[in-house]
Amino acid sequence: xxxxxxxxxxxxxxxxxxxxxxxxxxxxxxxxxxxxxxxxxxxxxxxxxxxxxxxxxxxxxxxxxxxxxxxxxxxxxxxxxxxxxxxxxxxxxxxxxxxxxxxxxxxxxxxxxx
Amino acid sequence: xxxxxxxxxxxxxxxxxxxxxxxxxxxxxxxxxxxxxxxxxxxxxxxxxxxxxxxxxxxxxxxxxxxxxxxxxxxxxxxxxxxxxxxxxxxxxxxxxxxxxxxxxxxxxx
Numbered sequence: 034x035x036x037x038x039x040x041x042x043x044x045x046x047x048x049x050x051x052x053x054x055x056x057x058x059x060x061x062x063x064x065x066x067x068x069x070x071x072x073x074x075x076x077x078x079x080x081x082x083x084x085x086x087x088x089x090x091x092x093x094x095x096x097x098x099x100x101x102x103x104x105x106x107x108x109x110x111x112x113x114x115x116x117x118x119x120x121x122x123x124x125x126x127x128x129x130x131x132x133x134x135x136x137x138x139x140x141x142x143x144x145x146x147x
Numbered sequence: 148x149x150x151x152x153x154x155x156x157x158x159x160x161x162x163x164x165x166x167x168x169x170x171x172x173x174x175x176x177x178x179x180x181x182x183x184x185x186x187x188x189x190x191x192x193x194x195x196x197x198x199x200x201x202x203x204x205x206x207x208x209x210x211x212x213x214x215x216x217x218x219x220x221x222x223x224x225x226x227x228x229x230x231x232x233x234x235x236x237x238x239x240x241x242x243x244x245x246x247x248x249x250x251x252x253x254x255x256x257x
Contacts, residue, residue, distance in 0.1 A: 066244060070188075075233055075247030089244055121188050127243065134178050134237045136245055138190040 035060045037126050037139035045145045046114050054109040054142045056124030064088070064129040065107040066136060067099060070121040082107050083129050119146045149174045149238035153248035160224050160255050168219040168251045170234035177237040179210050180245065181219050184231040193219070193232075224255045 038057045046052050058065050064083045068076035078091035082101035096112040105126070111118055121143050125136040150173040160166055170179070178197040182190045194201050194208040196217065201208055205224075210217040217234055231252050235245040 064243065068245075075235075075249050076190075076245075078244040078246070081243060083243075091244065123188075123190065125245070129243060134243050135180065135192070135195040137192060138182075141188045143188070 037124060037137055039122075039124050039139040039142050041142060042140070043143045043145075045147065048114055048116060048146055050114050051110065051112045052114060052144060054111075054122050054124075054144070056107045056109070056126075056139055058105045058107070058124075058126035059137050062126035062128050062137075063105050064127045065101055065105065066125045066127070067107070067109050068123040068125065069093075070123060070141075071117075072120070076123055079109070114146045116146050119144060149176065149236055149246050151234060151236050151246050151248040153232075153234060153251050155251060156249065157252045158254070160253065162224060162226060162255055162257050164224050164255075165220070165222045166224060166253070168221070168232055168234075168253075170217040170219070170236075170248055172215050172217075172236045174215075174238060176212065176215075179217050179237070180235050181208055181217070182233045182235065183228075184233060184250075186230065190233070221253075224253075226255045226257065229253055229255050 066081040067079040070076040080090040081088045085101045100108045121141045123141045124139045127136045152171045181193040196210045198212045207220045231250045235247045
């Protein structure tokens with residue numbers, strides 16, 4: 034069984050640039066959720082994708098967008114980067130429609146915006 | 148939305164000691180998870196525990212959903228237990244998203 038993977042591991046961008054982060058879900062899972070974790074805080078929910086559509090969104094502006102592909106992998110795109118976007122971005126996969134909601138996390142992408 | 152609070156915020160233990168971490172949540176939850184975040188940021192699943200008690204080696208957890216709290220017990224702590232422990236709740240009205248607590252930072256010393 035393959036776990037959740039994310040790429041890249043680390044990324045440094047300049048304010049105003051755009052970034053794309055990638056996530057491959059655990060085998061057998063059909064749902065991907067994205068979280069932002071600022072230093073010293075708990076992860077905050079950005080959005081979730083199920084059946085290639087956004088299925089819930091947290092309190093994040095529209096410049097945070099995403100995609101889910103037929104193989105259930107997902108991308109997180111952030112436009113017009115701001116310094117406050119510097120954080121650890123975590124992807125989680127789960128299996129919807131089976132009653133349980135247990136989520137499994139990838140190792141994260143650490144984004145630094147300068 | 149739901150509020151999730153954890154206590155204590157920081158904990159220092161001597162190796163071999165036992166500890167209890169607490170998670171309170173403000174509303175009915177579908178399910179609750181406990182995680183250990185290692186120094187590299189990886190969130191490791193410890194327990195998926197909507198109710199009742201589970202044990203896994205030196206760790207055990209109890210959730211009392213009717214009273215809106217969960218406890219994580221660590222026995223005979225080891226230095227490798229150090230890190231941040233998070234509880235996260237699936238709120239009944241919040242779909243499939245997890246709402247995280249603020250975490251307990253645990254340091255186990257020799």
